[in-house]
Amino acid sequence: MAADAALSNGGGASAWAQALADVLLPEGVSVGQPVRLDCDDEAIAAVAGRLGIPRADAVAEFVACLRREQLVDRQTGVRPVAGVVAGRPPGYLLGLAALVLAASRMASDELGSMAAYYRRLSELLGIPLQPNWPQIRGVPELVQRFDDLATWMDGPERGQRGVLDLPNDVHPSIVGVPIHQSLLRAGDRTSLGPFFERTSRLIDAGWDPVHQLTCWSGRHQLTVSLQAILDRPDLHAAIAGALRAARHSWDGSTVDATGRRLLPSQLTLHLPPLPFTLSVTVPALPTALAATAPDGSEIVLSSQTAAVVREAWLAAAADGPVIADAGSERVRLLPGPTMLFEITPLGVQSVAAAAEEPVWVLTCDEALIAACEESRRFHAPLPAGWVLLCDIEPDVLADGLRASRDDEERTLAGVRTVGGLRLASEVWLLDHPPNITADLPEPVPVTLDGISYGEIEPQQVIALDRIAHQPGMHSIEIGEQELTIELAARGQRAGVGSLAFDLDERRVYAGPTSEGAAADRSAAGPLISPPPACEAARSLIVRYRSTVDVIDIDGTVRNLAPPVPAAWLNHVGLPEDGPWEIPEADQVVWVCVDIPGRKFVIAHQAADVPVTDDVLSIVEWHADTQRIVDRSDGRAEQRWQRLTAAVDEVS
Amino acid sequence: MNVQDAHDALLTWCSEAGSGTTEEFRRSCRHLNLAPARSARILSALGHAEFAWERGRFAAAPPTLTTVPGLPGRMLLTGARPYGLISELAELAVRSSLDIEVSRDLCHQFGRGPSTAFIDADASDAPLLCEQTGIRFAPSASERLAEALPPIRLNRTTVAHRPDTRFPHALIDPHTFQPRWDETAADGQEGLWLYRTWGRRRHMVLRVGDEEPRLVLDSDAAVYLMSRPPDSDPIVEYRRAHRLLIVNTAAPLPTLHARCACLCSGRVPIRRDVAPGVAYDHYVNVDPRVATHILHSLVAPR
Numbered sequence: 001m002a003a004d005a006a007l008s009n010g011g012g013a014s015a016w017a018q019a020l021a022d023v024l025l026p027e028g029v030s031v032g033q034p035v036r037l038d039c040d041d042e043a044i045a046a047v048a049g050r051l052g053i054p055r056a057d058a059v060a061e062f063v064a065c066l067r068r069e070q071l072v073d074r075q076t077g078v079r080p081v082a083g084v085v086a087g088r089p090p091g092y093l094l095g096l097a098a099l100v101l102a103a104s105r106m107a108s109d110e111l112g113s114m115a116a117y118y119r120r121l122s123e124l125l126g127i128p129l130q131p132n133w134p135q136i137r138g139v140p141e142l143v144q145r146f147d148d149l150a151t152w153m154d155g156p157e158r159g160q161r162g163v164l165d166l167p168n169d170v171h172p173s174i175v176g177v178p179i180h181q182s183l184l185r186a187g188d189r190t191s192l193g194p195f196f197e198r199t200s201r202l203i204d205a206g207w208d209p210v211h212q213l214t215c216w217s218g219r220h221q222l223t224v225s226l227q228a229i230l231d232r233p234d235l236h237a238a239i240a241g242a243l244r245a246a247r248h249s250w251d252g253s254t255v256d257a258t259g260r261r262l263l264p265s266q267l268t269l270h271l272p273p274l275p276f277t278l279s280v281t282v283p284a285l286p287t288a289l290a291a292t293a294p295d296g297s298e299i300v301l302s303s304q305t306a307a308v309v310r311e312a313w314l315a316a317a318a319d320g321p322v323i324a325d326a327g328s329e330r331v332r333l334l335p336g337p338t339m340l341f342e343i344t345p346l347g348v349q350s351v352a353a354a355a356e357e358p359v360w361v362l363t364c365d366e367a368l369i370a371a372c373e374e375s376r377r378f379h380a381p382l383p384a385g386w387v388l389l390c391d392i393e394p395d396v397l398a399d400g401l402r403a404s405r406d407d408e409e410r411t412l413a414g415v416r417t418v419g420g421l422r423l424a425s426e427v428w429l430l431d432h433p434p435n436i437t438a439d440l441p442e443p444v445p446v447t448l449d450g451i452s453y454g455e456i457e458p459q460q461v462i463a464l465d466r467i468a469h470q471p472g473m474h475s476i477e478i479g480e481q482e483l484t485i486e487l488a489a490r491g492q493r494a495g496v497g498s499l500a501f502d503l504d505e506r507r508v509y510a511g512p513t514s515e516g517a518a519a520d521r522s523a524a525g526p527l528i529s530p531p532p533a534c535e536a537a538r539s540l541i542v543r544y545r546s547t548v549d550v551i552d553i554d555g556t557v558r559n560l561a562p563p564v565p566a567a568w569l570n571h572v573g574l575p576e577d578g579p580w581e582i583p584e585a586d587q588v589v590w591v592c593v594d595i596p597g598r599k600f601v602i603a604h605q606a607a608d609v610p611v612t613d614d615v616l617s618i619v620e621w622h623a624d625t626q627r628i629v630d631r632s633d634g635r636a637e638q639r640w641q642r643l644t645a646a647v648d649e650v651s
Numbered sequence: 652m653n654v655q656d657a658h659d660a661l662l663t664w665c666s667e668a669g670s671g672t673t674e675e676f677r678r679s680c681r682h683l684n685l686a687p688a689r690s691a692r693i694l695s696a697l698g699h700a701e702f703a704w705e706r707g708r709f710a711a712a713p714p715t716l717t718t719v720p721g722l723p724g725r726m727l728l729t730g731a732r733p734y735g736l737i738s739e740l741a742e743l744a745v746r747s748s749l750d751i752e753v754s755r756d757l758c759h760q761f762g763r764g765p766s767t768a769f770i771d772a773d774a775s776d777a778p779l780l781c782e783q784t785g786i787r788f789a790p791s792a793s794e795r796l797a798e799a800l801p802p803i804r805l806n807r808t809t810v811a812h813r814p815d816t817r818f819p820h821a822l823i824d825p826h827t828f829q830p831r832w833d834e835t836a837a838d839g840q841e842g843l844w845l846y847r848t849w850g851r852r853r854h855m856v857l858r859v860g861d862e863e864p865r866l867v868l869d870s871d872a873a874v875y876l877m878s879r880p881p882d883s884d885p886i887v888e889y890r891r892a893h894r895l896l897i898v899n900t901a902a903p904l905p906t907l908h909a910r911c912a913c914l915c916s917g918r919v920p921i922r923r924d925v926a927p928g929v930a931y932d933h934y935v936n937v938d939p940r941v942a943t944h945i946l947h948s949l950v951a952p953r
Contacts, residue, residue: 271819273838343818343847356677360819378819378832390819390832391847419682421664422675429664430734432682489734495670496731499701499710501907505801508907509808509869512701514708523799523907525698525712525730526792526914541724541773543752566721568894568916568935574758579724579771629750631775 013069013094014087016062019047020097021089025153025161034234035162037149038183038242039097040104042249059101063125066094072125079138082145090152092145098124099142099178106179107187117175134174143177165235183229183242191221193254196247197264198352202403209243210236212403214416252284254332262323263331267350268306269341269360269388276380278314278362279306282331291326293333299324301331309334311383318364318385338363340401353403354394361389361397371396415478418461423491430471430489433464436478444479500524540585540604544593545577549618551590555610557618590640592622600627603636611646619643620651654762657683661690662765665700666731670710673702693764693919696909698729698792716781717792718774720915720938721894726777727917728768730787737768743784749776764919793914797944800907803872805857805865812866814856820846823855825879827928828901843867843877874902875949887949889942896934896942903932908945912937 023046024037041059048058066072071081071094078098084091102121118135122128129135150164170176184192192213196203199212213219214230222230229239254262263284270277281303282289288302295312301324313334316322322334341348341360348360360378363369364385369377378388394402420434428434438444438456446453448466456462456478467474467487476483501508501523502516516522522529542548550558560583565576582588589609591602601622609615623644630636652660664679673687680687691709694700702709711731719727728740741753750773757766772780774790781788789795801807814820816838821830823843830845839858846854855873857865867873874886887898896912898904900922904912912934913919920932937945 271817272835273816347817348819375827375829375831375833379835390821390830421660421679421682423664423667429660429667432660432664489667491664491667491669493667493669493711493731493733496666496711497713498670499703499708501701503799505807508799508801509803509872509905511705511869511906512703512710513706514703521799523796524701524710526715526717526796526910527713527730527787527789528792528795528799531789532795532798543724543771566936571921571935574767574769574918578722578769581723631773 013065013071013084013091015051016047016065017087017089017091017093019050020093021161023047023050024097027157027160030162030237032159033162033237034165034232035238036165036183036235037096037100037146037181038104038238039100040182040184041101042245044097044101059124062094062098066098066125071095072098072127074127075137077127077130077134077137077139078125078142082138082142085145085148088156090145090148092142093149095142096145096149096178099139099175100181103175103179103182104184105186106182107185107190117172117179140174143174146177146181180225183235183239184226184246185223188223188226189246189250190255191218191223192243192246193250193252194218196250197252197254199403200247200250202355203244203247208240209247210240213243217400252282260330263329264335264352265301265331265333265350267309267334267339267341268346269348269362271348271378271380278309280309280333281306285329285331289326289329289331291324291329291331293324294322301326314364314383314386338365338368338397338401340397353401354397355403356394358391358393359397361392363387363389368396415481415483417483417485423488426484427486427488427491429491430487431468433468433474433485433487435461435463436476436483437461438478445477447477449474497524497527500529503528540582540588540591541579542582542591542593542602543579544595546593546595548582549592549594549622550582550588551592551609551615551618552584552587553589553605553607553609554587555612555615557612557614590618592618592625594622599625600629601625601640602629603632603639606633606635606639608639608642611643615643616647616650620647623647652683654685655759655766657685658690658693658760658762658765659757661685662694662699662732663734665694665709666711666714666733666736668711669731670708673704673707673709676702676709692903692906692909695906696904696913697764697917697919698910698914699731699765713787714785715787715789715792716770716777717789717914718777719769719917719936720791720793720941721936724771724773726770726772726774727914728770728786729792729914729917732765732768740770740784744770747780747783749780751776751780758917760919763922767917769917793911793941794938794944796907796914797911797941797948800911800944800948802948803875803905805859805876808869808872808876809857809865809867811863812854812856814844814846814854814864814866815848818846818848820844820856823874823877825877826883828874828899841878843873869905871903871905875905887946889937889939889946891939891942894936894938894942896937896945898932898934900930900932904945904949908948909934911941911945915941 023043024039025035044062045055045058048061053061072078078095081095082092102124103117105120106116118129121136127136130137134140146166150166153161153164167180170180195213195216195218202212203209210230229235252263254264263282265280265282268279282301283303285301285303288300291299291301293299293313294316299307301307313322317334318337321332321336324331324333339362340351340354342351369387372389372392376390378390380388382388415438417434418437421429421432423429443455443457446456471487471489473484473486498514498517499512500517501512502519503521503523504519517524545562547559547561550560562580569576588604589607591604593600599622628637628640661679661683677687680690691702695702698712700709700711713730715730716726716728719725737755741755744751744753752771757768759766777788821832822836823845824831841858841860844856846856848854855867855870857867857876867876886902889896915938916936918935920934922930922932924930
């Protein structure tokens with residue numbers, strides 16, 4: 001609806017304001033949560049898209065609208081737009097968006113520079129810089145409108161578009177405010193190139209970009225502002241969205257150690273039945289480019305047509321990245337002595353880091369080669385020293401070649417939980433709490449449930465042993481941060497038995513499924529449903545490692561000893577003093593047990609036995625028994641009393 | 652925490668969670684320093700849980716009491732084992748009029764799987780015990796399951812499949828059961844092939860003569876379908892006198908077969924290394940009837 005209204009308005013100021021509000025401060029997404037007016041070129045392109053304006057013309061059309069509506073001009077700068085308070089959303093939103101857009105274009109080394117900010121704003125709006133402060137007229141007045149915007153979001157909009165996150169104290173005091181609103185600056189986007197190269201496929205697959213960025217070893221290259229934002233859990237969703245948008249618009253380039261732009265290549269392995277080859281494309285190149293390889297050979301690089309990797313390049317890769325010079329661009333042909341590949345729908349393609357699945361490794365690293373079995377070496381014509389290793393677990397690789405996923409762990413201002421046996425969000429199994437780690441700049445004190453627990457050093461991981469066996473809620477304070485975790489002995493226990501084998505012989509070898517659990521006949525664990533008919537043999541088991549006297553139904557008696565335990569019990573480490581079975585159980589009426597300090601009889605059948613001398617002899621011996629276990633009809637005690645009475649009569 | 656405790660904790664976690672994703676299972680294994688695939692195989696073989704890797708799910712099996720062949724009066728507690736279950740059963744045993752004994756100290760598996768829980772009770776008392784505790788009773792589960800095992804045959808365990816030869820693939824060695832990446836074999840050559848396809852998939856594809864290739868649904872069943880030279884060592888053999896089922900570790904028993912063998916004792920098989928890269932799993936106390944069903948299912952004429 002909003003887009004329709006905007007279009008019908010012909011892309012005027014009100015349409016832009018509405019579209020900006022819908023894109024930058026969407027309703028119902030961050031209700032009551034802190035948000036920023038994070039306007040950058042991508043956001044303007046998205047806004048323009050809603051107004052039917054081509055992406056390439058987005059910023060130009062935005063500025064043209066401001067000029068056409070006389071909201072900015074050469075003499076008064078941005079003062080006119082600062083005065084437009086009418087409308088819903090208010091008209092000054094266009095000016096605020098322009099201020100933040102200019103901030104987003106600043107490089108890392110320009111941060112905090114008032115002059116640099118005004119220069120960016122001047123370039124954006126096409127307004128010449130004034131010789132004295134403010135170099136763009138009206139900026140101080142417009143910056144004050146951030147407070148009005150916050151009031152508008154909080155009041156008429158009732159927090160549906162979030163709560164504008166404004167700094168309490170910022171430097172420079174005026175332009176610092178729009179700079180603060182920008183989540184990702186141009187400098188950050190450049191620094192994020194190597195990060196995206198490593199994690200783009202993980203981010204595309206839904207992994208948490210904030211966690212990945214927090215764990216990234218190159219995090220120190222980011223602006224202080226972005227690093228601070230990463231420590232703000234309340235801005236987690238906002239920064240995650242900004243990172244995903246930045247990844248979407250990433251052109252594939254990285255920067256090298258000297259800060260020069262470098263385009264990474266995409267390597268593809270072609271395996272038999274095709275001729276074994278390694279080819280290279282450069283996805284970030286918009287058009288084909290002639291380049292000079294390190295060996296002096298001329299090649300044509302493109303995003304579509306693959307170039308064959310030459311043997312000499314592999315030799316050079318043993319010493320580090322192989323770079324090709326293509327005039328204005330530099331392309332990294334090979335990353336170095338170890339190249340990782342994954343099997344994708346497009347073939348065996350290179351990846352920057354291994355995630356959780358096994359990877360294929362083209363390497364000349366002798367230690368890595370030695371660590372893998374010989375049958376894993378792919379039969380391939382490779383230069384001496386190089387080997388293609390198949391199906392290598394990520395654990396075997398160096399840390400720098402692996403990506404971590406613990407994206408479920410929550411991060412709170414540099415403090416996070418690691419591991420543990422998690423049952424639900426913020427709930428762990430009793431005895432198995434998570435550990436705590438922090439990447440704070442200096443040691444900070446830790447308290448557990450209000451009691452001091454020492455200090456945590458930067459990057460240290462501490463175990464919560466003290467509370468591990470205490471069920472319930474626990475409060476953990478790390479410096480100024482506070483975490484709450486719950487240790488519970490009981491989980492949801494949901495879905496027990498929800499997977500089962502369908503025992504139909506056509507499906508039994510397809511593995512357990514949820515459909516299998518509903519099949520006519522299924523097996524979940526040891527349990528077959530419906531249970532097969534099984535006639536239970538009437539057995540008589542005793543657990544006493546002593547001889548027992550048995551009185552049979554015909555009046556005969558047997559004195560039985562426990563059998564020799566099965567040899568396998570000892571073999572596998574099981575106790576050998578287990579129960580044993582009395583043979584011919586259907587004949588047994590009484591079992592009389594006499595173990596030191598314990599004498600009792602068990603009634604196995606409801607039957608009166610003939611009173612023979614042998615029977616009386618046994619009954620006499622057990623006459624003082626205190627316990628009769630009745631497994632017959634509930635009247636064993638009377639029958640036993642009759643036998644003891646018979647003994648008394650005889651004696 | 653030692654490895655034995657880690658296995659026990661993993662079983663407790665699976666039981667308390669009830670079910671979940673295999674990713675959650677992997678994460679818990681990582682925390683406990685256990686190998687996820689091997690741990691899952693053991694939990695499955697002992698009847699504690701089911702794993703559907705293709706669907707990314709696991710689910711604990713219902714807590715179940717079953718009898719063990721040749722061990723009268725001693726029953727195996729398998730399936731889910733929630734936190735404190737053993738203590739609750741031990742307390743019940745003290746209070747109950749039933750003649751049962753529950754040891755709080757379980758039988759460890761030397762760090763190779765979750766501890767074995769036995770309950771000493773007369774089988775005739777078991778139904779009442781189970782009724783009081785909410786545990787299921789499945790007498791002779793090993794034999795009942797073994798009876799349900801159909802022979803592994805092409806038409807039951809495979810589907811017609813045209814593999815994409817652009818993916819890496821290698822012939823499986825009929826002696827070592829390892830993919831021979833270091834050897835070249837012509838596509839279409841008869842035998843069992845491993846195809847590494849995208850994602851988590853590893854397809855076992857059987858080529859027999861000129862017939863259409865067949866995808867083996869349970870990859871553990873694949874080696875029992877492949878043609879092997881007449882002089883090959885047997886993959887599985889049964890020693891009746893010692894009630895031992897001996898299986899080449901490179902060709903592990905399919906899930907249900909392994910479960911039948913494990914439920915005869917409640918123990919994970921004992922691994923015996925006989926040479927570098929050559930080892931055998933010894934399943935102990937395998938009842939002759941159970942062994943007969945397993946062998947019949949594995950080595951029946953194709």
